[in-house]
Amino acid sequence: MKWYQQTGLEGDTVISSRVRLARNVAEYPFPCRMTQQQRQEVNEKTRQAIFDANAGQFEYIDMQKLTPARAMSLAERHLISPEFAQERKGRALLLGKDERVSIMLGEEDHIRIQALSAGLALDGTLKTAWQLDDVLDEKLRFAFDERLGYLTQCPTNLGTGLRASLMLFLPAVAQTGAMHNLAAAVAKLGITIRGTYGEGSDAKGTFFQISNQVTLGVTEQEAVKNLMDIAGQIIAQERSLRENLKSRGPQLEDRIFRSYGILRNARLLSADEFMSRISDVRLGVGLGMIPEVQLGDVDALLWEMQPATLMANAGRNLDAAARDTLRAETVRETLK
Amino acid sequence: MKWYQQTGLEGDTVISSRVRLARNVAEYPFPCRMTQQQRQEVNEKTRQAIFDANAGQFEYIDMQKLTPARAMSLAERHLISPEFAQERKGRALLLGKDERVSIMLGEEDHIRIQALSAGLALDGTLKTAWQLDDVLDEKLRFAFDERLGYLTQCPTNLGTGLRASLMLFLPAVAQTGAMHNLAAAVAKLGITIRGTYGEGSDAKGTFFQISNQVTLGVTEQEAVKNLMDIAGQIIAQERSLRENLKSRGPQLEDRIFRSYGILRNARLLSADEFMSRISDVRLGVGLGMIPEVQLGDVDALLWEMQPATLMANAGRNLDAAARDTLRAETVRETLK
Numbered sequence: 001m002k003w004y005q006q007t008g009l010e011g012d013t014v015i016s017s018r019v020r021l022a023r024n025v026a027e028y029p030f031p032c033r034m035t036q037q038q039r040q041e042v043n044e045k046t047r048q049a050i051f052d053a054n055a056g057q058f059e060y061i062d063m064q065k066l067t068p069a070r071a072m073s074l075a076e077r078h079l080i081s082p083e084f085a086q087e088r089k090g091r092a093l094l095l096g097k098d099e100r101v102s103i104m105l106g107e108e109d110h111i112r113i114q115a116l117s118a119g120l121a122l123d124g125t126l127k128t129a130w131q132l133d134d135v136l137d138e139k140l141r142f143a144f145d146e147r148l149g150y151l152t153q154c155p156t157n158l159g160t161g162l163r164a165s166l167m168l169f170l171p172a173v174a175q176t177g178a179m180h181n182l183a184a185a186v187a188k189l190g191i192t193i194r195g196t197y198g199e200g201s202d203a204k205g206t207f208f209q210i211s212n213q214v215t216l217g218v219t220e221q222e223a224v225k226n227l228m229d230i231a232g233q234i235i236a237q238e239r240s241l242r243e244n245l246k247s248r249g250p251q252l253e254d255r256i257f258r259s260y261g262i263l264r265n266a267r268l269l270s271a272d273e274f275m276s277r278i279s280d281v282r283l284g285v286g287l288g289m290i291p292e293v294q295l296g297d298v299d300a301l302l303w304e305m306q307p308a309t310l311m312a313n314a315g316r317n318l319d320a321a322a323r324d325t326l327r328a329e330t331v332r333e334t335l336k
Numbered sequence: 337m338k339w340y341q342q343t344g345l346e347g348d349t350v351i352s353s354r355v356r357l358a359r360n361v362a363e364y365p366f367p368c369r370m371t372q373q374q375r376q377e378v379n380e381k382t383r384q385a386i387f388d389a390n391a392g393q394f395e396y397i398d399m400q401k402l403t404p405a406r407a408m409s410l411a412e413r414h415l416i417s418p419e420f421a422q423e424r425k426g427r428a429l430l431l432g433k434d435e436r437v438s439i440m441l442g443e444e445d446h447i448r449i450q451a452l453s454a455g456l457a458l459d460g461t462l463k464t465a466w467q468l469d470d471v472l473d474e475k476l477r478f479a480f481d482e483r484l485g486y487l488t489q490c491p492t493n494l495g496t497g498l499r500a501s502l503m504l505f506l507p508a509v510a511q512t513g514a515m516h517n518l519a520a521a522v523a524k525l526g527i528t529i530r531g532t533y534g535e536g537s538d539a540k541g542t543f544f545q546i547s548n549q550v551t552l553g554v555t556e557q558e559a560v561k562n563l564m565d566i567a568g569q570i571i572a573q574e575r576s577l578r579e580n581l582k583s584r585g586p587q588l589e590d591r592i593f594r595s596y597g598i599l600r601n602a603r604l605l606s607a608d609e610f611m612s613r614i615s616d617v618r619l620g621v622g623l624g625m626i627p628e629v630q631l632g633d634v635d636a637l638l639w640e641m642q643p644a645t646l647m648a649n650a651g652r653n654l655d656a657a658a659r660d661t662l663r664a665e666t667v668r669e670t671l672k
Contacts, residue, residue: 250661254603265597267590325586 003100004077004303007295008119012286013235015167015207015299017121018078019129022152022161023111023136024143030153031106039090043105049139050094050103050132057097063088069317072308078116080104101132108153109161111136118299120231122164122224148216159216164224166231167196171206171283172241173234179208182234190214191230206279210234242287256284260293264335268321269328274305281335297334305331339436340413340639343631344455348622349571351503351543351635353457354414355465358488358497359447359472360479366489367442375426379441385475386430386439386468393433399424405653408644414452416440437468444489445497447472454635456567458500458560484552495552500560502567503532507542507619508577509570515544518570526550527566542615546570578623592620596629600671604657605664610641617671633670641667 008014024030025045028038047060063071066088075085079102080093094103104112113136115128136142143151149159157163173179183193196207210231212223245252259280263269269277282298284290304313305327311318314326344350360366361381364374383396399407402424411421415438416429430439440448449472451464472478479487485495493499509515519529532543546567548559581588595616599605605613618634620626640649641663647654650662 250603254664257601257603258598261597261599261601262594263597265593265600267586267593328590 002098002300003116003118005296005300006118007299008117008121010120010235011118011295013169013238014120014231015118015169015302016078017117017119017125018165018167019115019122019125020163020165021113021129021133022109022150022157022163023113023133024109024151024153025111026141026143028110031108031110032153034090034106036090039106042110043090043092045140046103046105046111046136047092047094049136052139053135058094058103059097061093061095063091063093067312069308069311073306073312074102076306076309077303079114081107083107101128103132109157111140118296120166120228122166122228126162126164126220126224156213157215160218160220160223162215162220162223163211164227165209165211166227168193168208168210168231168234168238169206169279169282169286170208170234170238171279172245173238174206174208175245176241178237178241182237186210186230186234189226189230191227193234242283246287253284253289256280256287256289260284260290260335263331265332266328268324269305269331270320270324271305271307271327274301274327274331278302278305278331293335301331301334338434338636339452339454341632341636342454343635344453344457346456346571347454347631349505349574350456350567351454351505351638352414353453353455353461354501354503355451355458355461356499356501357449357465357469358445358486358493358499359449359469360445360487360489361447362477362479364446367444367446368489370426370442372426375442378446379426379428381476382439382441382447382472383428383430385472388475389471394430394439395433397429397431399427399429403648405644405647409642409648410438412642412645413639415450417443419443437464439468445493447476454632456502456564458502458564462498462500462556462560492549493551496554496556496559498551498556498559499547500563501545501547502563504529504544504546504567504570504574505542505615505618505622506544506570506574507615508581509574510542510544511581512577514573514577518573522546522566522570525562525566527563529570578619582623589620589625592616592623592625596620596626596671599667601668602664604660605641605667606656606660607641607643607663610637610663610667614638614641614667629671637667637670 004016025042028034028042050058071085071088074080075082077099079095079099084091084104084107091106093105096102100117101115113129113132115125117125145151150161152158152161173182186193190213191210192213193208193210195205196209210227212227214223259277263277263281278298278301281290281293285293285295285298303309307323310323310326318326340352361378364370364378386394407421407424410416411418413435415431415435420427420440420443427442429441432438436453437451449465449468451461453461481487486497488494488497509518522529526549527546528549529544529546531541532545546563548563550559595613599613599617614634614637617626617629621629621631621634639645643659646659646662654662
C-alpha cells in the first residue's frame with residue numbers, strides 16, 4: 001500500500017508530512033561544478049551504501065532512462081522536484097517501496113533524502129529520514145562544519161539541511177480570503193506557506209504547503225516543533241471557519257454534494273475540474289457528510305489523477321481528451 | 337395513478353397528448369356577456385349532467401374557493417388554462433379522477449372538455465373527450481349550426497371546437513437550432529408549434545407544444561390525422577439528430593450523466609435548473625443510457641416539481657429557498 005492510501009492524523013486538514021535532508025559528500029565539489037564522471041561516482045557510492053544496508057528495499061533509477069511521463073509522474077507525486085524531472089542527465093533516484101522514501105542523487109545537492117507520510121506525522125517522518133541519513137553516514141563522509149552544520153550548495157539550506165513541510169487542505173481559509181493575512185503572519189515566524197499547485201484556479205487554491213525556512217542556528221527538533229505549533233493554529237482556524245460556513249445554510253452542503261454527484265457520473269473530467277470537485281468532496285468527507293467515502297481513497301485520487309501519473313499508470317501516452325475520459329472512468333469506479 | 341405517471345407510446349419524444357373540445361349551451365349568451373346568475377345556472381346544469389351519468393367520478397371545484405397556489409398548480413399541470421387560474425369568479429372545474437379529464441366551466445366558452453394521456457395517444461384521447469361530450473349532449477342543447485358546426489366565442493374555434501395538441505420533447509432539435517425552420521414549415525400546414533414553458537431558458541426550450549389550427553371545414557379525424565402525420569416527421573427528425581449528437585463523442589453522455597449526478601445529489605434546485613437537468617436526464621433515458629430510471633418517474637417530476645404544485649402537495653406556502661430545498665429532496669428521493 002502506498003503511503004497516500006492511508007488516512008493519517010488530522011486527515012481532515014493535513015494531507016501529508018514531508019521531510020527533506022540535504023547532504024553532500026565531502027571529497028566532491030557541489031553538483032553544479034561536478035564532471036559527469038564525478039556524478040557517476042557519487043551516485044554509485046550512495047547506491048552501494050543503501051543496497052549494502054538493504055535499507056527498505058530500494059529501486060535504483062537512472063533518471064535518463066525514464067520516459068518523460070514517468071519522470072513527470074514522480075514529480076507530480078512529490079517524490080522528486082520538478083527540476084529533477086526536467087534535467088535528467090547524470091541524475092539518479094533511489095526509490096523506496098510504497099514510495100515513502102526517496103533519495104535524489106545529483107539534484108542541487110549530491111544527496112537529498114526525503115520521507116513522506118499521510119496526515120500530520122512530522123516526528124515519525126523525520127525519524128525515517130534520519131535512519132537513511134545514518135545508513136549513508138556510515139559509508140560516506142558528509143561535508144560538515146562543526147560551527148555551521150551540514151554544508152549545502154545553497155546557503156538557505158546550510159546547517160540542518162532540513163526542510164520540513166506539511167501539505168494542508170484549507171478550503172475554508174481559501175474561500176473566506178483569510179490566506180493573505182495568514183501568509184504574512186507566518187513569514188515573521190520563519191515559516192513560508194504557498195499554494196501547492198500554484199494560485200491559478202480556485203480549486204487548486206485549497207491546497208497549501210507550509211515549511212520551515214530557518215536551517216541555521218536551530219536544531220531539527222526545534223524547527224519541526226515551530227512548524228507544528230503554527231500548523232496547529234492554522235488547522236484550528238480552518239476548522240472553525242468550516243463550522244461557520246456549514247452553519248450559514250445549505251449552500252455548502254449543496255456544493256459538496258453536487259461535486260460528489262458529478263465525480264460519480266461525469267464521462268469527461270479535466271485535471272482542473274477534477275481538483276475543484278475532489279476538493280469539495282474532501283471537505284465533505286472531513287465534515288462527516290459523506291461517510292461512505294474514505295479520505296485515503298480521495299487522496300489516492302488526488303495524486304494519481306494528475307496527467308503524467310495517469311499516463312504512467314496506463315502505460316501509454318494519452319491526449320487530453322483520452323486523459324479526461326480515463327480520469328472520469330477511474331474516479332467513477334473509485335467513488336462508486 | 338395519475339395519467340402522467342405512465343409511460344406512453346413514443347415516450348422518448350412525446351410527453352403527452354391533449355384534446356380540448358369547446359362547447360356552449362344554446363340558450364345562454366357567451367361567457368363574456370353572461371351575468372353571474374347565468375354563469376351559476378350553466379355551471380350547475382353541467383355539473384348535474386356529469387354527476388347524473390356518474391361519468392368517471394368527478395370532483396366539482398368552485399374555483400373561487402381555491403387557494404391561489406392550488407389554482408396555479410392546476411394550470412401548471414395543464415388541467416386548466418392560466419387565465420382560468422387568474423380570474424376565478426363564477427368559474428368552476430369538473431376534475432376527473434387520475435386527472436385524465438377536466439371540464440372548465442366559464443372559460444372563454446361555457447364548457448371546455450379536456451382529456452390528457454401520456455405519450456402519443458390522440459385517437460384514444462379524442463374518444464375520451466367525446467364520451468364526455470356525449471354525456472353532456474344528452475342533457476344540454478349545444479349551440480350548433482348545421483353549416484358551421486359548434487359555435488364558439490372566438491371564431492378560431494368555430495366548427496369542430498377541437499384543439500388537439502402534443503407536448504413534444506425535442507432537445508436535439510432545440511440544440512441544433514432546427515426549430516426555427518420547423519416552425520415556419522408546419523405553419524403552412526395549419527399547425528402551430530411553440531415552446532411549452534416559454535422560450536426564456538435553454539432548458540425550458542426543449543419542450544414544445546404542437547397543435548392544429550384549423551377547426552372549420554375539416555372533421556375532427558382529419559385534424560388529428562394531419563397533426564399526427566406532421567408530428568411523426570418531427571419525431572423522426574429528432575431521433576435522427578439524437579443519434580447524430582450521440583455519435584459525435586462523449587460530450588452528450590457526459591452532459592446527461594452530470595445532470596443525473598446533480599439531480600441525485602443537490603441540496604438546492606431552482607425550478608429553472610431542475611427543468612434543464614431533468615431534460616438532460618429524460619434524453620438519457622430515451623437513449624437507453626440510464627436503464628434504472630423510468631420515463632414515468634421523470635415525467636411525474638416534470639409536472640410535480642413546478643412551484644405551485646410543489647406548494648399544493650406540501651400543503652403550505654413556501655418561499656423560494658424552501659421550495660428549492662424541498663424540490664431537491666423530492667428529486668433525490670425519486671431518482672435514488
